[in-house]
Amino acid sequence: RYFRRSKDCPDLDLGIGDDAAVIRSGNERLAITTDTLVEGVHFEVGSDAHCLGHKALAVNLSDLAAMGAEPRWALLALTMPSVDTNWLAAFCDGFFRLADYHKVDLIGGDTTRGALTITVQLIGTLAEDRALCRHNAQVGDGIYVTGRIADSALVALFADTLKAYKQSYEQCTARLMRPTARVAEGIILARYATAAIDISDGILKDLSRILSASDVGAEIEIDDIPTIPEIKQCCPTLELLLKALIYGEDYELLFTLKDEYIAVVKQAYAASATPFTRIGTIDETRVLKCRWQSKPVVLPERLGYDHFT
Amino acid sequence: RYFRRSKDCPDLDLGIGDDAAVIRSGNERLAITTDTLVEGVHFEVGSDAHCLGHKALAVNLSDLAAMGAEPRWALLALTMPSVDTNWLAAFCDGFFRLADYHKVDLIGGDTTRGALTITVQLIGTLAEDRALCRHNAQVGDGIYVTGRIADSALVALFADTLKAYKQSYEQCTARLMRPTARVAEGIILARYATAAIDISDGILKDLSRILSASDVGAEIEIDDIPTIPEIKQCCPTLELLLKALIYGEDYELLFTLKDEYIAVVKQAYAASATPFTRIGTIDETRVLKCRWQSKPVVLPERLGYDHFT
Numbered sequence: 001r002y003f004r005r006s007k008d009c010p011d012l013d014l015g016i017g018d019d020a021a022v023i024r025s026g027n028e029r030l031a032i033t034t035d036t037l038v039e040g041v042h043f044e045v046g047s048d049a050h051c052l053g054h055k056a057l058a059v060n061l062s063d064l065a066a067m068g069a070e071p072r073w074a075l076l077a078l079t080m081p082s083v084d085t086n087w088l089a090a091f092c093d094g095f096f097r098l099a100d101y102h103k104v105d106l107i108g109g110d111t112t113r114g115a116l117t118i119t120v121q122l123i124g125t126l127a128e129d130r131a132l133c134r135h136n137a138q139v140g141d142g143i144y145v146t147g148r149i150a151d152s153a154l155v156a157l158f159a160d161t162l163k164a165y166k167q168s169y170e171q172c173t174a175r176l177m178r179p180t181a182r183v184a185e186g187i188i189l190a191r192y193a194t195a196a197i198d199i200s201d202g203i204l205k206d207l208s209r210i211l212s213a214s215d216v217g218a219e220i221e222i223d224d225i226p227t228i229p230e231i232k233q234c235c236p237t238l239e240l241l242l243k244a245l246i247y248g249e250d251y252e253l254l255f256t257l258k259d260e261y262i263a264v265v266k267q268a269y270a271a272s273a274t275p276f277t278r279i280g281t282i283d284e285t286r287v288l289k290c291r292w293q294s295k296p297v298v299l300p301e302r303l304g305y306d307h308f309t
Numbered sequence: 310r311y312f313r314r315s316k317d318c319p320d321l322d323l324g325i326g327d328d329a330a331v332i333r334s335g336n337e338r339l340a341i342t343t344d345t346l347v348e349g350v351h352f353e354v355g356s357d358a359h360c361l362g363h364k365a366l367a368v369n370l371s372d373l374a375a376m377g378a379e380p381r382w383a384l385l386a387l388t389m390p391s392v393d394t395n396w397l398a399a400f401c402d403g404f405f406r407l408a409d410y411h412k413v414d415l416i417g418g419d420t421t422r423g424a425l426t427i428t429v430q431l432i433g434t435l436a437e438d439r440a441l442c443r444h445n446a447q448v449g450d451g452i453y454v455t456g457r458i459a460d461s462a463l464v465a466l467f468a469d470t471l472k473a474y475k476q477s478y479e480q481c482t483a484r485l486m487r488p489t490a491r492v493a494e495g496i497i498l499a500r501y502a503t504a505a506i507d508i509s510d511g512i513l514k515d516l517s518r519i520l521s522a523s524d525v526g527a528e529i530e531i532d533d534i535p536t537i538p539e540i541k542q543c544c545p546t547l548e549l550l551l552k553a554l555i556y557g558e559d560y561e562l563l564f565t566l567k568d569e570y571i572a573v574v575k576q577a578y579a580a581s582a583t584p585f586t587r588i589g590t591i592d593e594t595r596v597l598k599c600r601w602q603s604k605p606v607v608l609p610e611r612l613g614y615d616h617f618t
Contacts, residue, residue: 021416023382025434026337032416034384034430038423073332075343077386077428107330107341114347115424119386121343125334 020067022126029126031069035059039116049087051177052118053094059200060122061102061181062251066198068132068190069124071102071183076109077119102183132186132255137195137214141256143280146185148226149203152176153247158234165230172228179251185276188268189255196255202246202304206254208288214256217285222292226277238292248305256282329376331435338435340378344368348425358396360486361427362403368509369431370411370490371560375507377441377499378433380411380492385418386428411492441495441564446504446523450565452589455494457535458512461485462556467543474539481537488560494585497577498564505564511555511613515563517597526594531601535586547601557614565591 020033037056039045057074064071076095080088099106104122151172154162162169182198189196195214197206203225211218225245235241257265269276290297329342346365348354366383373380385404389397408415413431460481463471471478491507498505504523506515512534520527534554544550566574578585599606 021382021384023416023432025334025339028335028337030334032382032384032432034386034417034419034428036386036388036419036421036428038388038421041422073330073341075330075341075430077343077345077430079345079347079426107332108343110343110345110428112345112347113350114426117388117423117426119343119345119419119428121384121386121430123332123341 020063020069020124022067031064031067031124031126032121033060033063033067034119034121035063036117036119048177049090050094053091053096054098054178055094056118056120057095057098057104057122058179058181058251060120061098061104061183062179062198062200064122064124065181065183065186066132066196066253067124067126068186068196069126070187071104071122071124073107073123074099074104075121076106077112077121078109079112079114079117081113081116127187127190132190132193132196133213134195134197134210135213137210137216137256137282138258139216139282139284141194141258141282142262142278143207143218143220143254143256143282144276144278145199145203145226145252145254146182146274146276147180147250147252148228149199149250149252150225150227150231150244150247152179152249153244154228154231154234156249157244157247158240161234162230164233168228168230176249179249181251182253182274184272185253185269185274188265189253192261192265193255193257196253199250199252199254200248200305202248203250203254204246204288204290204299205248205304208303210254210256211282211286211288214282215286217283217287217289218280219283220280220288220290222290222297224277224279226275238297241292242297242300246300246302246304329372329378329433331376340373340376340433340435341430342369342372342376343428343430344372345426345428357486358399359403362400362405363407363487365427365429366404366407366413366431367488367490367560369429370407370413370492371488371507371509373431373433374490374492374495375441375505375562376433376435377495377505378435379496380413380431380433382416382432383408383413384430385415386421386430387418388421388423388426390422390425436496436499441499441502441505442522443504443506443519444522446519446525446565446591447567448525448591448593450503450567450591451571451587452516452527452529452563452565452591453585453587454508454512454535454561454563455491455583455585456489456559456561457537458508458559458561459534459536459540459553459556461488461558462553463537463540463543465558466553466556467549470543471539473542477537477539485558488558490560491562491583493581494562494578494583497574498562501570501574502564502566505562508559508561508563509557509614511557512559512563513555513597513599513608514557514613517612519563519565520595520597523591524595526592526596527589527598528592529589529597529599531599531606533586533588535584547606550601551606551609555609555611555613
């Protein structure tokens with residue numbers, strides 16, 4: 001690892017390695033994150049500009065959601081091959097609609113010439129004297145996810161089959177193109193969850209990050225992972241099902257919770273209408289184990305999206 | 310202009326359009342900036358990685374210097390075609406040496422695959438209840454620059470001639486490859502200057518930004534702009550001299566100052582050993598006028614670096 005945090009940094013609560021960094025500024029704590037989308041890598045050449053504007057902000061909102069922060073200020077570094085005013089107008093409309101919804105202000109940026117590359121930096125405030133992080137999951141905690149997993153994967157990998165189910169196809173496409181960051185849910189979790197992460201690189205890979213950081217293990221019931229029902233048709237074998245589950249781009253929150261807080265979180269979540277589902281339990285084994293149809297599953301070596309393979 | 314600042318943002322002191330944005334976080338004010346360097350646009354393919362690491366941070370430090378902020382926290386979004394460990398080690402060494410010198414902590418980032426593109430976001434604190442900005446230059450103020458102008462231009466445009474002067478060639482090359490941001494000088498100026506900007510896009514273009522923002526004009530003596538003496542050999546005509554002056558990449562501070570503060574700023578600058586030189590005066594004409602060898606100069610239409618031409 002080439003990027004290190006400096007040795008002594010009294011203002012820094014969490015450094016590189018969590019979804020966002022936390023700094024102390026005067027009497028307030030700020031969570032700060034940055035995410036880059038590259039054409040041809042994170043989105044196809046010729047992708048819809050309005051969706052890109054939305055998504056570039058949404059993936060950063062999701063990082064702050066996983067910290068339990070309230071998003072406030074954004075910077076946009078936009079590298080483009082040329083100035084295409086139609087493209088730019090659509091991109092900005094997508095960006096600002098989502099920014100306005102979350103009351104995020106664009107406070108600065110830089111536009112440069114080059115291959116289409118979109119970097120957003122997002123800063124949020126932390127209300128309580130704690131942030132959600134990855135390293136505090138404890139043995140016995142339940143493991144939960146918000147919303148639904150693998151919608152993006154089904155569109156990206158199994159569109160031919162999914163197209164037969166028009167409504168689900170459209171829903172899943174919308175989720176891939178315009179992900180919803182679980183911002184309000186993250187703020188609630190900051191008070192109750194022991195650990196959280198946003199699922200961008202695949203549920204198993206992101207869960208394994210919580211397990212490593214917390215020095216614990218987990219047992220997961222694959223059947224309990226919430227998905228659309230048509231996943232059975234799209235992925236008739238366990239191998240295909242795992243392929244869909246580890247695809248990533250879910251932008252749901254994966255979190256760990258003590259049983260005593262289930263009721264209060266359920267009540268708080270009723271307002272946002274976002275379901276959350278228990279998919280397993282933290283244990284002391286330091287190993288990630290999955291079961292499917294009551295049988296242990298041999299996990300693939302590659303648990304999710306790797307940024308350089 | 311497609312990027313707008315939101316209509317009501319009580320926490321935002323300065324929005325898009327200055328060198329950095331200023332936000333209010335609790336009882337503190339933060340200055341935030343972002344700058345991107347793209348291979349083939351801002352630096353040549355195959356540029357030295359150590360220099361790039363330095364420069365990517367330095368150009369952002371220069372933006373904060375122009376606000377009078379003390380740099381504190383950085384994020385690095387690095388897009389690379391592949392992971393080249395030697396390149397990365399050199400880049401990080403260049404970055405961290407400068408970061409350590411300025412006591413800046415790298416608190417987060419994102420590494421992605423794609424054309425080499427380096428985006429740094431830098432956050433600093435503002436000590437006084439004011440920031441340096443562009444819009445407050447007043448009629449009668451002197452116009453000053455720190456250090457020396459056109460060193461980068463002479464290497465980039467007139468290397469063949471400059472190479473005959475070995476020491477100057479080496480000095481100017483170092484200034485192009487490893488620019489020094491005038492951080493300490495900016496912090497001093499925050500108390501005294503009426504307006505400031507860092508010179509990245511050319512002295513005349515950046516000055517014209519101060520003039521527009523402040524709704525004033527200026528008269529500049531080209532002969533008073535501090536340069537290396539060999540600029541006479543490199544640029545024997547006014548046309549070539551202007552070409553060198555408007556090239557940019559100086560990363561010096563251009564600022565306006567009332568006469569009553571000259572002595573106190575001179576004294577404060579003695580510690581940093583950075584000279585500052587008066588090059589003209591703000592007037593009420595709303596026009597930028599330049600004189601050279603006691604004659605008025607007809608300025609070129611293109612006053613400096615444009616990010617998209």
